Amino acid sequence: MKKLFITALITGFSAISFNAKAQMCDTIADFAGKFFTSAFISDGQSYRALLVDDQTAEFQTTFFGGTQYRISAVSGFSENALVFRVLDEQSNEIFNSAQHSNTPYWDFKVASTLEVTIEAQLDQTYTKTGCAVILIGFKQ
């Protein structure tokens, strides 16, 4: 009975901790959404990762030719705590937010369709751990 109680307690604390993290990411996603004007339609997803120290999160997506995209990338409630890079399929660097004071958003005008990889990393001068959120939208 005691074991069961302890297990339930641990499970309860884990759930509370988890829900708190999920809620934190939800709130950060709302914050990231503030960099989207009505001219941009969200792709409908919020890409999230809990990052620690120098971990890098990455994912692949397609930018279609003739379209203008906006990437919004934040961690926590500082506009500059997340660094993101955009690479093409040959790993050529297309953009690095570190070269632009860790800007929380940037636009990309795409001439011809290409596959890109987006990498995100915490700027450890701001934080050592946090929920990284990236949003993508395309212009109408």
Add this chain to the structure above:
Amino acid sequence: MCMNIRKLITGVSLAVIGLTLLTACPGTEDPKEDQQGGVVAPPPGPTHSLGGKIFSIPSPVEFSLLLKKSGAKYNAAILNKESKIDQYTTKYAWALNLGVYGADLGYTSIYDHSDDAMKYMKNVNKLLDKLGLMDAFDKVTLDRIKKNIDNKDSLLQLVSSTYRDCDHYLKNNKMEDVGALIVAGGWLESIYLAVNTVGKTPHKDVLKRIAEQKLSVDNLLEMIGMHTSDDDIMLLFTKLSEIKEQYDKVTFKYTFVKPETDNANKITSIKSITEPQISDEVYKSISEKITSLRNSIVQN
């Protein structure tokens, strides 16, 4: 009034398309992926994928926009007939045809055919209801959308935030199979509209758009492949695999060109060139297979 209806349609259309897109979110098989908040726990390695498994499939709205920009003309005759809705009696058919009608709604909205769009909006609502997805839109959100119907900026922001609510709803309610079918139906209808708008001799820009869907087929198969324990979904998987076999014959030539960045306007122009190569024979085969599968879904 007409303008308001158009805005309403566009808003609802975006919400529906958003819903179809949202189902293309992190997969359930990834052990790092939680089932409630979409938060990925830190893995042991230095690099991991953001959001777990990402399926990047263009939304029907985005594809319709691309189609319109390519110069393709509007053709209402090729859309799925709204009267067919009563033929659909299973969860499988409801989900696939929600994707189909959602794509038709996006297509009619992008081409500013409000009357047609209204018909598809009704069908979309009916199928959302049948699938129990109306609960994804809480009353507060719906009220806010109604209040902001004349304010395009607010409406689009609201719709964007609604996407995330839908994402959580589908995941929390273990409806990933339904989500995958909605995405598949939407994607198939989008490509079907493209190939049947342009006919046997497509404009090179439209042909390019169809060829570029090669990567989407791979992603779609991966997503559908997670639910093949269901016989109907297994059959769909097999049919999509046949389409992929043809898409595997499409090749791309990529040439990197240094991008140009405008710091003042926070914009980078990506100038690299990707040239898809697709033969007439492969295009014809893809068109036929897409049309055949789409027609079986809408029960033509």
